[in-house]
Amino acid sequence: MTSTTSTLEPGQHRIKAHSDGAFVPVQTRSERFASTEVADFEAVTGAEAVWKLTPVRKLSALLDGPLDGSAHPLDARTGDGVTIEWVGRDDARIGSAGVPEDRGSANAWSGFEQALAITVAGEGREATVVRSELGTAARAAHTVITAAPQSTGIVILENRGSAVLAENVEIVVGDGAQLTVVSVQDWADDALHLASHFAQIGRDAKLKHVVVSFGGEVVRVNPSGHLTSEGGDVELLGLYFSDAGQHLEQQVYVDHDAPHTRSRVNYKGALQGEGARSVWIGDVLIRQSATGTDSYEQNRNLVLSDGTRADSIPNLEIETGDIAGAGHASATGRFDDEQLFYLQARGISEEEARRLVVKGFLAEIVQQIGAPELEERLLGAIEAELAAAQGA
Amino acid sequence: MSTLEIKDLHVSVETDQGTKQILRGVDLTINQGETHAIMGPNGSGKSTLAYTIAGHPKYTVESGSILLDGEEVTDMSVDERARAGLFLAMQYPVEIPGVTVQNFLRTAKTAIDGEAPAIRSWIKDVRSSMEQLRMDPAFAERNVNEGFSGGEKKRHEILQLELLKPKFAVLDETDSGLDVDALKIVSEGVNRVKQDTGLGLLLITHYTRILRYIRPDFVHVFVAGKVAEQGGPELADRLEDEGYDRFLGASA
Numbered sequence: 001m002t003s004t005t006s007t008l009e010p011g012q013h014r015i016k017a018h019s020d021g022a023f024v025p026v027q028t029r030s031e032r033f034a035s036t037e038v039a040d041f042e043a044v045t046g047a048e049a050v051w052k053l054t055p056v057r058k059l060s061a062l063l064d065g066p067l068d069g070s071a072h073p074l075d076a077r078t079g080d081g082v083t084i085e086w087v088g089r090d091d092a093r094i095g096s097a098g099v100p101e102d103r104g105s106a107n108a109w110s111g112f113e114q115a116l117a118i119t120v121a122g123e124g125r126e127a128t129v130v131r132s133e134l135g136t137a138a139r140a141a142h143t144v145i146t147a148a149p150q151s152t153g154i155v156i157l158e159n160r161g162s163a164v165l166a167e168n169v170e171i172v173v174g175d176g177a178q179l180t181v182v183s184v185q186d187w188a189d190d191a192l193h194l195a196s197h198f199a200q201i202g203r204d205a206k207l208k209h210v211v212v213s214f215g216g217e218v219v220r221v222n223p224s225g226h227l228t229s230e231g232g233d234v235e236l237l238g239l240y241f242s243d244a245g246q247h248l249e250q251q252v253y254v255d256h257d258a259p260h261t262r263s264r265v266n267y268k269g270a271l272q273g274e275g276a277r278s279v280w281i282g283d284v285l286i287r288q289s290a291t292g293t294d295s296y297e298q299n300r301n302l303v304l305s306d307g308t309r310a311d312s313i314p315n316l317e318i319e320t321g322d323i324a325g326a327g328h329a330s331a332t333g334r335f336d337d338e339q340l341f342y343l344q345a346r347g348i349s350e351e352e353a354r355r356l357v358v359k360g361f362l363a364e365i366v367q368q369i370g371a372p373e374l375e376e377r378l379l380g381a382i383e384a385e386l387a388a389a390q391g392a
Numbered sequence: 393m394s395t396l397e398i399k400d401l402h403v404s405v406e407t408d409q410g411t412k413q414i415l416r417g418v419d420l421t422i423n424q425g426e427t428h429a430i431m432g433p434n435g436s437g438k439s440t441l442a443y444t445i446a447g448h449p450k451y452t453v454e455s456g457s458i459l460l461d462g463e464e465v466t467d468m469s470v471d472e473r474a475r476a477g478l479f480l481a482m483q484y485p486v487e488i489p490g491v492t493v494q495n496f497l498r499t500a501k502t503a504i505d506g507e508a509p510a511i512r513s514w515i516k517d518v519r520s521s522m523e524q525l526r527m528d529p530a531f532a533e534r535n536v537n538e539g540f541s542g543g544e545k546k547r548h549e550i551l552q553l554e555l556l557k558p559k560f561a562v563l564d565e566t567d568s569g570l571d572v573d574a575l576k577i578v579s580e581g582v583n584r585v586k587q588d589t590g591l592g593l594l595l596i597t598h599y600t601r602i603l604r605y606i607r608p609d610f611v612h613v614f615v616a617g618k619v620a621e622q623g624g625p626e627l628a629d630r631l632e633d634e635g636y637d638r639f640l641g642a643s644a
C-alpha cells in the first residue's frame with residue numbers, strides 16, 4: 001500500500017511504515033517525455049500519472065491559459081559576491097539544468113519573457129528574494145541560480161501574498177561548490193503555484209535543497225536533482241503543513257548518473273482540517289553509470305485530525321548491481337501515544353504536548369537548513385500554523 | 393506530611409487475546425520521606441503498577457483506588473497527576489524528535505510550577521544537576537532521548553526528578569542496564585533529591601544491587617500482580633540469597 005487516508009483503524013495510532021518493499025514503476029523515469037514547448041504536450045485530463053493526484057481543474061489558467069511572462073515585482077537582499085539581474089530568453093544559462101516534463105512547466109517555459117539570474121561566487125554568500133506582490137493574474141516565471149565552482153552560499157526564495165504562478169527554477173552547482181537553496185511557500189489562502197526545480201550538480205559539489213510549504217490553495221513544487229558528475233551530493237529536504245482545503249504537493253526526483261554520488265531525500269508533513277491534502281512522490285533512479293551510489297529517501301506524515309488525506313509514494317529504480325546503499329521509507333500516522341504520555345507525565349497538558357510533538361516532528365527538517373535566522377522564523381511559522389489550526 | 397495510598401488495586405490491559413488481568417489487589421501505603429522497594433520477577437506486574445500510578449491510558453483500573461493525601465488519583469489526567477506531585481522515572485524513556493532537552497525541561501518545570509522559573513537560578517540549577525549526574529552540557533541541546541545510551545536515558549530521568557521536585561517518585565528499574573559507575577551516579581542523585589526534598593520513593597527493581605546504594609525502609613515482594621510478602625531491608629538480603637523461587641513455587 002502506498003497511500004493512506006486518515007481514516008485509521010482504532011488503536012492504529014503509532015506511526016507505521018506501510019511501504020518498504022521494492023517498487024517497480026510502469027515506465028522508467030528516464031524515458032519520460034520532455035520539451036520546453038507547451039504545444040508538445042496534450043491537454044491535461046487529470047488521468048496522467050504526473051497529474052492524477054493533483055486538482056487539475058483548479059489549475060486551468062496555468063495549464064492552458066496565456067501567461068504574463070514579464071519581469072515580476074520582487075524584493076532582493078544580497079550581500080557581496082551575489083549578483084541578481086533580469087536576462088533575456090537567449091541568455092546562455094537558460095536551459096542548462098533541465099527540460100520540462102509536464103504541461104504546466106512547459107507552459108511557464110514557453111511563456112516567460114525575462115529570467116531572473118542569481119549568481120553566487122566566493123564563499124559564505126547569502127541572498128534572499130521575496131515575492132509578495134504577484135497579484136492574481138496568471139504569470140510565468142523563470143529563475144536560474146548559478147553557483148560558481150568552489151563557491152559556497154545560500155539562496156532563499158520567499159513567496160507571500162496572492163499568486164497564480166507557473167514557474168521553472170534552474171539550479172547549476174559548479175564543481176566543488178556547496179549551495180543551499182530554500183524555497184518558502186507562505187502564500188495567501190488563494191494562491192495557485194506550480195513550480196519545477198531542476199538542479200544539475202557538478203563534480204564533488206553539494207546541493208542542499210529545501211521546500212517549505214505552508215500557505216496557498218494548490219501548491220505543487222517538484223524538485224529534481226541530476227547528479228551528472230562523480231562525487232556529487234544532493235540533499236532534498238521538505239516540510240509542509242496542510243490545513244483545511246489545502247493541497248500541497250511535491251514530486252521529487254533524483255537521477256544518479258555518475259559514480260560515487262550520494263542523495264538523501266527527507267520530506268515531513270503535518271495535515272490538519274477537513275480536506276487537508278498532501279502528495280509526495282519520490283522517484284530515485286540509479287543508472288548503470290552510477291556505481292558506488294549511496295541513496296536514501298523518506299517521507300513521513302503526521303495526521304492531526306479526521307478528514308485529511310496524505311498520499312506518499314516512493315519509487316526506486318536501480319540499473320546497476322554495484323551500489324553502496326539504496327533505501328526508502330514512507331509512513332503516515334497519528335500521534336505517537338507514548339510520546340504524548342511521556343510529556344504529560346511531566347505535567348505538560350495534552351494540548352501543549354501535541355504542539356511540542358508536531359513542532360518537533362517538523363523541526364527536524366528546519367534544524368538541517370543551517371541558516372539560524374530563517375530557522376527561527378520557520379519555527380515561528382510552524383507555531384502560527386498550529387495555533388491557527390487549533391483555533392479553527 | 394503527604395501520603396500515597398494504594399488500596400485493593402485491580403488493573404487490566406486489553407490485548408489481542410482479550411482483556412488480561414494484571415494487578416490483583418495491590419495494597420501499599422507510602423509516606424513522604426519513606427523509601428519502599430518493590431521487588432519481583434519479570435512479568436509480575438511491577439511496571440503495570442508504575443504506569444497505573446502515572447495514568448498510562450493502556451491500563452484500566454477495574455477496582456480499588458490510589459489516593460494522594462486523600463484525593464483520588466485515578467480520576468486525574470496524566471498531567472494533573474504530575475502537577476499534583478507524582479513522578480515516574482520510566483523503564484524505557486521514549487525519544488521525542490525535534491524537542492531539545494533544554495526546551496523540554498523548561499516546559500515541564502513551567503507546567504509543574506504553574507509559572508516560568510526565574511531564568512538565572514533555573515539555568516544554574518540545570519547546570520549543577522547535570523554536572524552532578526556527570527552529563528555533558530551539550531546534552532541540553534540534544535533532542536529528548538534521541539540517540540541517548542541506556543545509561544544516559546536513566547540519568548536524564550533523574551535530572552528531571554531533581555528539577556521537578558515531586559512529592560512521590562516511582563523509579564521503574566532505573567538500575568537495569570547500568571554499569572557500576574553509572575549506578576552509583578544515579579543512586580547518589582536519588583539520595584541527594586531525597587535529602588533535599590524529603591520525597592517518598594517507590595523503587596521498583598528486579599535485582600538487589602541498587603539497594604546497596606539506596607537503602608529502603610520497606611521491601612515488598614511482588615508476585616503475580618500483588619504483594620506476596622513484606623518486611624524491612626533484611627527481606628532484600630534474603631531475596632539476594634534465595635531468589636524468587638520460594639514465591640513462584642507458592643503461587644504456581
Ligand SMILES: Nc1ncnc2c1ncn2[C@@H]1O[C@H](COP(=O)(O)OP(=O)(O)O)[C@@H](O)[C@H]1O
Pocket residue numbers: 405406407412414432433434435436437438439440441450
Ligand atoms: N500493554 C500491555 N499489553 C499486553 N500485555 C501487557 C501489557 N503490559 C503488561 N502486560 C503483561 O502484563 C504482565 C506484567 O507486565 P509488567 O507490568 O511489565 O511486569 P514487570 O514490570 O514486573 O516485568 C506481563 O505478562 C506482560 O506481558
Ligand SMILES: [Mg+2]
Pocket residue numbers: 438439440483564565
Ligand atoms: Mg517492568
